[in-house]
Amino acid sequence: MMFYVIGWVAVGAYAGRVAGAKGRNPVRWLLLGAFFGPLATMAACFMPPALAAQKANPAPARRICPHCSNELSPTARMCRWCKRLV
């Protein structure tokens, strides 16, 4: 019986860890895992990552000045190299 309880808690902790790695609330999923055991762990494994986690590393936008081919900052309206509008 004790072994069964330890295994149940371990499964819950695993659900929390998987959810945390996917940008979800690990405490909430740890509780879900403690209540639902393997079911919550399976849900944590199969659910897609949270949107916030997907947007954590957006590709940096690079812009090139059409006049002098130097690199511009993404929000620049005037090239800082040749001082022309871009």
Ligand SMILES: [Zn+2]
């Ligand atoms: Zn330029």
